[in-house]
Amino acid sequence: xxxxxxxxxxxxxxxxxxxxxxxxxxxxxxxxxxxxxxxxxxxxxxxxxxxxxxxxxxxxxxxxxxxxxxxxxxxxxxxxxxxxxxxxxxxxxxxxxxxxx
Amino acid sequence: xxxxxxxxxxxxxxxxxxxxxxxxxxxxxxxxxxxxxxxxxxxxxxxxxxxxxxxxxxxxxxxxxxxxxxxxxxxxxxxxxxxxxxxxxxxxxxxxxxxxxxxxxxxxxxxxxxxxxxxxxxxxxxxxxxxxxxxxxxxxxxxxxxxxxxxxxxxxxxxxxxxxxxxxxxxxxxxxxxxxxxxxxxxxxxxxxxxxxxxxxxxxxxxxxxxxxxxxxxxxxxxxxxxxxxxxxxxxxxxxxxxxxxxxxxxxxxxxxxxxxxxxxxxxxxxxxxxxxxxxxxxxxxxxxxxxxxxxxxxxxxxxxxxxxxxxxxxxxxxxxxxxxxxxxxxxxxxxxxxxxxxxxxxxxxxxxxxxxxxxxxxxxxxxxxxxxxxxxxxxxxxxxxxxxxxxxxxxxxxxxxxxxxxxxxxxxxxxxxxxxxxxxxxxxxxxxxxxxxxxxxxxxxxxxxxxxxxxxxxxxxxxxxxxxxx
Numbered sequence: 001x002x003x004x005x006x007x008x009x010x011x012x013x014x015x016x017x018x019x020x021x022x023x024x025x026x027x028x029x030x031x032x033x034x035x036x037x038x039x040x041x042x043x044x045x046x047x048x049x050x051x052x053x054x055x056x057x058x059x060x061x062x063x064x065x066x067x068x069x070x071x072x073x074x075x076x077x078x079x080x081x082x083x084x085x086x087x088x089x090x091x092x093x094x095x096x097x098x099x100x101x
Numbered sequence: 102x103x104x105x106x107x108x109x110x111x112x113x114x115x116x117x118x119x120x121x122x123x124x125x126x127x128x129x130x131x132x133x134x135x136x137x138x139x140x141x142x143x144x145x146x147x148x149x150x151x152x153x154x155x156x157x158x159x160x161x162x163x164x165x166x167x168x169x170x171x172x173x174x175x176x177x178x179x180x181x182x183x184x185x186x187x188x189x190x191x192x193x194x195x196x197x198x199x200x201x202x203x204x205x206x207x208x209x210x211x212x213x214x215x216x217x218x219x220x221x222x223x224x225x226x227x228x229x230x231x232x233x234x235x236x237x238x239x240x241x242x243x244x245x246x247x248x249x250x251x252x253x254x255x256x257x258x259x260x261x262x263x264x265x266x267x268x269x270x271x272x273x274x275x276x277x278x279x280x281x282x283x284x285x286x287x288x289x290x291x292x293x294x295x296x297x298x299x300x301x302x303x304x305x306x307x308x309x310x311x312x313x314x315x316x317x318x319x320x321x322x323x324x325x326x327x328x329x330x331x332x333x334x335x336x337x338x339x340x341x342x343x344x345x346x347x348x349x350x351x352x353x354x355x356x357x358x359x360x361x362x363x364x365x366x367x368x369x370x371x372x373x374x375x376x377x378x379x380x381x382x383x384x385x386x387x388x389x390x391x392x393x394x395x396x397x398x399x400x401x402x403x404x405x406x407x408x409x410x411x412x413x414x415x416x417x418x419x420x421x422x423x424x425x426x427x428x429x430x431x432x433x434x435x436x437x438x439x440x441x442x443x444x445x446x447x448x449x450x451x452x453x454x455x456x457x458x459x460x461x462x463x464x465x466x467x468x469x470x471x472x473x474x475x476x477x478x479x480x481x482x483x484x485x486x487x488x489x490x491x492x493x494x495x496x497x498x499x500x501x502x503x504x505x506x507x508x509x510x511x512x513x514x515x516x517x518x519x520x521x522x523x524x525x526x527x528x529x530x531x532x533x534x535x536x537x538x539x540x541x542x543x544x545x546x547x548x549x550x551x552x553x554x555x556x557x558x559x560x561x562x563x564x565x566x567x568x569x570x571x572x
Contacts, residue, residue: 003227006340006348013336013349016126017356024133026451026478029365029459030321032132034195035142036358037328039125040202042149042350043335045156046209046342047171052162056219059212060164064171066208071175072182073202078146079183080194085139087188087467 031084038077044070117155118346124148125350129357135473152346188465189425192458193253196246196324199331203242206334207301210236213341214297223290231340233282236297237304238334242327244308249320249327252312259317260540267314268378274307311377316540318499319376321458322365326373329358368453371516396542398534401552403561406493406528407568409552410436413490415446417482419519420466422456423496423531424558430469432562433495437471439569448475450482450492450519452500483520492524494545496558498537504544512541527551530561 024032047070051063125148131141157168179198186194210232217224217232251257281300285292315323332354339347366373410416418437424430437447449471455462463476486492494501497519504511505518521527522545529551536542545551554561 003340006343006345009345009348010336010340010352013122013352014356017129017353017358018360020126020130020353021133021357021360024361024364025135026368026453027460027463027476028133028135028138029361029368030191030195030461030464031138031142032129033325033328033358033361033458034191034198035132035145036129036332036354036361037195037199037202038142039129039145039149039350040328040332040335040354041198041205042152042347043202043206043209043331043338044175045152045344045347046335046338047205048153048156048162048168049159049342049344050209050212050216051164051167051171052159054164054212054216056215059215060167062208062212062215064167066205066212067168067171068175068178069201069205069208071172072179073198073205074149075176075179076183076194077179077198077202078142078149079180080186080191080198081142082139082146083183084188084191084464085142087464 031081034077034081034084038074038081041070041073041077044074046070111159114155114159115345117151117158118344118349121148121152121155121346122349122353124151125353129353152350155346188468189428189456190254191464192321192324192456192461193250195328195458196250196253196320199324199328200243200246200250203239203246203327203331203334206235206239206331206338207243207304208239209338210239210341211297211301214292215294218292218294224292226286226289228341229286229289229292231337233285233297233300235334235337235341236301237278237282238330238337240301240304241308241311242331242334244305245312245327246324248309248312249324252317253320257313259320261314261316267310271307271310274303274310278303278307315376318454318537319371321454322362322371322373322376324458325358325362325365326377329355329362332356332358365454365459368459368517396547398547399549399552401528401554403554403556403564404568406530406552406554406561407565407572409491409526409528410440410445410493410565411443411569411572413440413445415448415489415491416440417448417450417477417486417489417492417521417524419450419452419492419494419497419501419521420455420462421452421495421497421500423498425456425461425465425496427496427558427560429495429557429559429562430465430471432559432566434466434469434471435566436493436562436569437475439566443569448477448482450479450486450521451476452479452497452519453517455497455500479517479519483523486520486523489524490526492521492527494521494527494529494531495562496531498531498543499541501545502537502541502543503548504541507544521545522548522551525550528554530554530556530558532557 047066128145336351
């Protein structure tokens with residue numbers, strides 16, 4: 001991909017990020033931070049690419065640690081967010097009728 | 102263009118990446134509304150799974166043993182840690198996850214530069230510069246997040262730790278990092294790996310030194326800021342690897358994280374610059390923490406508190422971090438239940454930064470089945486407080502300190518507070534008169550309409566609930 005195309009994508013994505021997050025209720029600040037935190041775990045893909053094409057010992061090691069780190073970031077991040085948000089999933093009024101375990 | 106062999110080409114992969122980042126955007130969008138947030142998180146997670154799958158389908162990916170091993174180890178740690186963590190420890194968990202993400206970015210940058218050097222020809226600047234950026238920011242984020250984690254977990258003192266000449270050292274480190282990066286970039290036909298490692302180490306030092314002097318109360322903002330930085334570093338890694346998924350997702354986190362950081366800082370009436378460059382303790386002014394002198398205050402027992410509450414018409418509960426630490430949310434809910442059975446109106450006043458992160462307290466109370474509509478935000482409840490019979494402050498401190506309003510010299514001057522001292526009567530449940538996170542005395546404790554109930558929050562709440570039941 002051309003640098004200029006990448007820059008275009010970068011600028012547009014930045015605006016999307018600014019627009020998407022306007023006026024979030026305080027209640028959701030922590031879960032949302034946690035969710036975006038999980039999303040930047042996408043850098044793990046960089047680890048996959050590095051290891052996938054690596055050909056020297058140290059690169060293997062560095063890349064594998066990077067994959068493990070990134071995976072912790074992704075898996076842990078989404079799960080923790082889900083646990084936090086699970087606290088809000090109950091319907092306020094009815095006492096019964098709660099589906100999940 | 103970057104190293105030919107690292108080119109993650111393939112229209113199929115790119116198409117899947119487009120699906121993935123669309124799901125991220127939808128997921129974050131839904132994450133901003135209470136009813137759709139859980140679904141939004143799932144949508145983003147599905148997007149992530151698609152992005153990972155697309156990458157594994159790239160032509161020529163090898164070393165499957167290492168890939169599967171890394172994925173398995175990371176997933177196992179992530180799953181176990183997330184299931185074990187207590188709700189009260191969520192903020193430091195997020196810090197830790199952010200840290201490993203930053204660490205991953207820095208390591209990937211290192212691996213890339215090694216790879217580039219081993220290929221033996223010039224590394225183009227449009228690869229090298231993003232690599233250097235992601236290395237520096239990733240390293241700062243990794244170490245800064247770990248310090249934030251250690252502070253929130255009380256592994257190191259939460260008080261601001263000042264190093265003499267702090268700002269000068271930080272500035273010198275930053276200049277050194279920039280100079281080293283420029284020299285690496287100028288010699289891009291044969292970059293020095295030693296110089297690169299020096300940059301990583303200097304950035305690690307910088308991450309430690311920037312976060313260490315910041316007090317625990319400001320940590321949420323710092324974690325949010327580091328989160329945004331890690332996002333940008335991931336985007337930079339995307340530039341280096343020509344990977345559109347990394348660019349979009351990283352940038353999305355960078356920009357949305359920046360907005361979140363600003364919103365959090367605004368909620369605390371602090372500027373981000375103020376937090377980064379001056380800890381609360383840096384300029385000790387009036388009301389120093391332990392000056393030893395005993396000021397007059399009223400102390401009561403659980404039984405008295407129960408009577409005051411049971412015969413009130415309206416009660417507002419102000420929960421704080423002490424409630425979280427004591428795991429008292431269920432006991433407090435029992436008190437509220439008892440009161441409601443007697444026809445007393447109960448609501449909860451939630452300060453924007455109650456707990457240790459915005460929204461943290463809401464999560465804890467929701468865990469105890471407190472109805473969502475009883476949780477009232479600060480701006481909403483403050484005008485009602487003068488008409489409130491009894492305000493119960495449970496383990497909250499700085500967010501109720503009237504000094505923020507009355508004393509312009511106070512370190513927390515101007516911070517929005519829940520104006521509990523406006524209520525007819527105030528009961529403060531707290532272990533002692535010791536100051537809170539900001540390290541300053543709370544004038545509320547010494548006001549004539551305030552009664553102190555010195556006890557563990559959970560125990561006290563249980564006793565009060567039992568006493569009310571007997572009345």
